[in-house]
Amino acid sequence: MVTRKLFVFWIIAVGCFSLLRYSESKVPEEEVDALEEITTAMGSTYWKFIGDSCEIEMVGVTLVPPKNSEHEISCECEADGTVCHVVRIAIKGYNLPGILPPQLVKLPYLREIDFAYNYLNGTIPIEWASMKLTSISLLVNRLSGEIPKYLGNITTLTYLSLEANQFSGPVPPELGNLVNLTTLMLSSNQLTGNLPVTFSLLKNLTDLRINDNNFNGTIPGFIQNWEQLSRLEMHASGLKGPIPVNLSPLRNLLVLRISDINGPSQDFPVLRDMKGLVTLVLRSCNISGEIPDYVWAMKNLEMLDLSFNKLVGKIPTRISADHLRFVFLSGNMLSGDVPDSILKQGSSIDLSYNNFEWQGPEKPVCQENMNLNLNLFRSSSSRNNLRGALPCKKDFTCPQYSNCLHVNCGGKGTRIKEHKTNILYEGDGDVEGGAAKYYIKEDSYWGFSSTGDFMDDNDFQNTRYTVSKPLSNISELYTTARRAPISLTYFHYCLENGNYTITFNFAELQFTPDEAYNSLGRRIFDIYVQEKLVWKDFNIESEAKGSLKPLVKQISNVSVTTNFLEIRFFWDGKGTTRIPQRSAYGPLVSAISVISDSKPCSKRKNNGSSYAIVVGVLGSCLVLFTLGILWWKGHLLVKYWWKEDTKEDSSLGNFTLKQIKVATDDFDPANKIGEGGFGPVFKGQLSDGTRIAVKQLSSKSRQGNCEFLNEIGMISCLQHPNLVKLHGFCVEGDQLLLVYEYMENNSLARALFGSENNQLELDWPTRLRICIGIARGLAFLHEESRLKIVHRDIKATNVLLDSDLNPKISDFGLARLDEEEKTHITTRVAGTIGYMAPEYALWGHLTHKADVYSFGVLTMELVSGKNTNNFMPSEKFVCLLDWACHLQQSGNFIALLDERLRSEVKKEEVQLMVKVALFCTNASASLRPTMSEVVNMLEGRMRVPDSIPEPSSFTEALRFKAMRDLQQQKEDHSSSRSQTQNSTSVHSFYSSSTSNNSNEIKPDSGFCQ
Structure with missing residues (x-):
């Protein structure tokens, strides 16, 4: 009997407890249950909701919430206050790994959801299509597949952000049904196709962002229909130009950002009526002509970025845009003097890569007491390469010439052990960044140029141009880096002419390798060396197969002919810009080293250099005089051999210089695939489609003549599948050219x-x-x-x-x-x-x-x-x-x-x-x-003999004695013979036996006789 009474009591107690769960709650029981289902579907391990106050007490996958995470549930109560309904859910920055919850449909009063900065996957549930949502923010997640058509059924939507996900395919035209939309963010996905024509119906749009996509077609003219628009962003959207000529109907625009569009050259678009513009970015849009005068008179304009176009003309002497703080005009053809009107206190002005008059040290722009950031790198059209590149310098003589450089970008000076040698990497971490920074380290003949202000970071203190992350598992060299929003150029002047190998050290320091939203970022940029594109759409994390991992990239045979080396990193609008936070984008590099392909790292005094030049010139004159006679005899021998000994082989051709120039695009440096000690090697294509490699030997070098004669004489009559084929040669003027078959897989x-x-x-x-x-x-x-x-x-x-x-x-x-x-x-x-x-x-x-x-x-x-x-x-x-x-x-x-x-x-x-x-x-x-x-x-x-015959111990010892003796001989004579390129420098095509190789022994002049 007692047992039965206790059981009844227990049943009543449990029922009372269940009722107690909701008795204090003003939120209906079914909505409380739905909230638990929703967070469970999203992957939350912990969940506690206080229905009485409509508050989330606990949510997430860890007891301690991540830094910068946010959560909020908003409720609206009925008139008597007894019942309240959930109208808004925000769970941001919790790295929730689940899916978008279909159970949202169980909250009939829900209007706004914000699940930004999580790790959610899958796609948008079809159940949402029946809801009366007004705002959906799914910024920074892993959502994929095509944007569903049924999203167009939620006609109550005014705000839709799908930015920084993995959506692909075309944008469904059904989104044109969302006529109440004011904000649409589709940036940083993989969307393709044209913008749907139905978008012309979205006349209430105030904010549209489609950056970093793969759209096709041209920028549609119907954007002029969006007269309410206050912000328009199209960075690297994939759309081609031209920009619609007349954008004047968009009178409410405050922010206009269009960049990195291909297409025909165009005039400056008509923006005259956009009197409220605060930010104007038309970067890399192939715009030619002059900057309209009304641009300089926009009263509210704070940022003007017209970089990397084809603009000409002068900057006006009077600028009435009083609020202009950032001016980026890099990479144009602007000329004239730099007027005082643009040099406003506290501003950042980038005039690099233009044709302005050279700014000497006496000019106002060169005064150190000016309170502004001014970048004048390569701003002059001066014919003197060094003078044109480096304004404001007093002296352009090089007291020393170096042939190497090591820079710890964004870090302090440090010594790194490489190949049993401690190498000093000079640091620039103590150099403040800036939206327009131009820095020279005078005593080492190097510096950097930095361009751009990070978008929407609200940070004007220039503190985000270097990054650091303490890491114990990799070299100190990779724990810091310098970065820039648009362009970062490192340069080295007073550099010996010759060929160099450049080593880049990278590590992605801003993204994480874990399963969190911090890992979803994509940093993409281009790398130029000597103004030639060497890596397009470079992605550190992809190349290194993860973040926080060291990555080394090399390029060899970089030619320096004017004692000046330039390395540029350029952001062309691709990649995410808001992971892990705003401003986490743009080129980033940890270290750079530059090493001569022919000499050990050293600096050469100017006097010695002058002496070497004088001796070299006199020696060259004597050699040229002697070779003039010897080459003529050799030339006759070649012609005689050609007539007599190649009759059997009609496949060997005597090419004209014109043919070879056409095949190699006039020896375009982009076609250069190698460098021998007596001349470069170029790839090319003959008129019949045959791919060739052209070895260019110097007729001014006796060894070049010898190689030419020897190569033709030896290989021309040899035909075998395992010998490289000589197609022919060219002897014209001072050109000695050998034409080979092209080998796709190098050496x-x-x-x-x-x-x-x-x-x-x-x-x-x-x-x-x-x-x-x-x-x-x-x-x-x-x-x-x-x-x-x-x-x-x-x-x-x-x-x-x-x-x-x-x-x-x-x-x-x-x-x-x-x-x-x-x-x-x-x-x-x-x-x-x-x-x-x-x-x-x-x-x-x-x-x-x-x-x-x-x-x-x-x-x-x-x-x-x-x-x-x-x-x-x-x-x-x-x-x-x-x-x-x-x-x-x-x-x-x-x-x-x-x-x-x-x-x-x-x-x-x-x-x-x-x-x-x-x-x-x-x-x-x-x-x-x-x-x-x-x-x-x-x-x-x-x-093979089981017992390989062995010579006497004396002759066996000679095998290694020869190596030691020759190695010693090489070291004794290395300074005079200049044979310091390592034999394993294997990054160039078609290395010549005449290349300056540290382990090579050259024949003397008797070789040709």
Whole structure:
């Protein structure tokens, strides 16, 4: 009986508790339940709602809410105050990972929702189509798919923000039904197609933003119908120009931002009646002509950005736009003097990249006491390159010339250990940013130019131009960065002329790698070097495969001809601008290093430089006089050889200079794919569609003449699938040109040892096939060709790969005929340290077995993926070959294998290649196999000796003695021979054997005789 009474009591208590849950609530029970369902669908783990006060006490996926998160529920109560209904829900910045809740339909009085800055996925539920919503904000989420057509059924909508999601496809024309819309934000999605014609019906729009999309077609003329518009943004929308000529009906515009549109050149659009404009941005819109006078008279105008157009004319001497604080006119053709009228206290003015009169140090714009930010970098049309680039300088002489630069962008000066050397990276972190910043570090001859003000950040203190993030797992170099809203240019003057390799260090510091809205940002910008676009739509996070990860990018063979280097990072309107907060966009770079391709890092005094110039000029005159006679004789020999010895091969052509200029776009620097020691290499296309590579040898260099004659003489009559094909040559005026077939996959060196982005995924079967192909090419040269030839410089750089990764031996500039009646040739040594056979390196004793030795070294590189001259596992070993010999003694051949291949190869195949390589690199030339034997061994038709013949310990020691002696010789003479480019600089196409390579030995003038 007692038990039964207790059970009844328990039932009553539970019922009372349930009633108590709602007894204090003015919000109906069904709406309270719906709210719990809604937050659960959105992925909230914690939820507590106080119905009596209509307040959220707890929500989110963590007990402690994220920084900057917001939540709010608004209710409206009936007249007697007893019942209240939910009319607004805002849950922002909580990183909720769920979906948009269909259960919203259970809140019949709901009018506004704000789920911005979460991690929601999926699409907009169809259930919402029946609701009477007035405001939907889904800013910064992961919503995807097409924007649903049924969204057009919510005709009560006045505010719709879908910005910074992943919506794709065309915008449905049904959105034109939303005639009550005042705000429509579609920026930073992947939308395509034209803007629907039905948008012309949206006459109540006051704010439209469609930045960063992939729309097609032109900017529609019906935007003139939106007469209520106060804000219009079209940055990199994908729409093409021209801008509608007459925008005057848009009299209520306060903010007009249009940028980065393609299309025909156009005049300045008519904006005369937009008297209330506060912000006017027409950047990169292909606008020509002059800036209308009425622009300078707009009373409310605070920002004017007309950068990167084709504007001409002068800035007026009188400007009545009294509130103008930001003026960006960079990248135009404006001329005349810089008037005082534009130099207002506290303003930011960017006049860079124009044709203004040069501003000397005495000019008002150059006075240091001016309270404004003024960027005049490259603002002058001065013919003097340095003077035109750097206004306000008093002295343009270079007391020193440098050939390297290391900058820690946005950080402090720091020493970084690279290749066992501590490198000083100079910092610029203590330099304040600014909307128009021009900074020069006089004592080191470098500086930067920064352009732009971050949109809508309401920060005018210039504090957001550098970023930093303490990270313990990566180098200090990556923990800081400099950034800019539009353009950031680093420059280096008083730089020695020559070719340089530029290394960029990046790390995305503003986005996070977690599952949160902070991870949804996209930073996209372009990179220019020497005014040439080298990377379009560059994305640090995508390249590095994540944020907060270090990324290194390199570009080599950058030509400096006017002692001036310029590197520009440019934002072309793409990417998000509001993740994790406003202003998180624009180019960002952590560090830059510039290193000469031919000399070690140093600074050269001016006096020494002048002396070198005088001696060089006198020496050149003497050499030119001598070569004038020698070349004429050589030229006759070439013509005689051409007539007599190429009759059999009609495929070899004598090209005209005009043909080659047409094929290479007049040797356009954009077509330059490499640089040899005696001239550059260009890619081109003949009139019949044949792609070619053109080696341009200097007729003013004896070595260039020798290479030209030797290359033609050796390779012209050689036809083999594994030899690069010479299409012909050109001798015209002072031009010596060799025309080759174009090789799509560059050199084997680049494929194996290049930067991570340049390396190719060469699997084991491909490497074996490449090895056999090289062996066949050499066998042909040594044994099958009509002329028996010793190449003398077999290495990975001189093996090119076609589109199918077939190897072709190139660069016959050092090749010699192997005279069969002689057992060997005694010649002056030429080639590359690490690949030269000991008998040749020490005594100049040359036979075809020297090539066999080089092939053996190259085979080890193929197996290991390591460069023989750069690999030293410990101080005990001289090089890769030395280590391989050690592994041979222990029988551990597999340790030599490239780590990238260890899961996919057969050990017996690795053993075969390594044994062949060791056989080929025998210290005794007489014990090395012939190349035809090597081919048979690799193809399994001939057995490799189980016990590779060993020479005496004396001759075996010579193998490494030769390397050490030559290395010492190179170091002793490096300063005078200027051979300091590393042999593994594998970022350029078609490296020449005559390139200035630190491990190369050059022949003297006797080589040509």
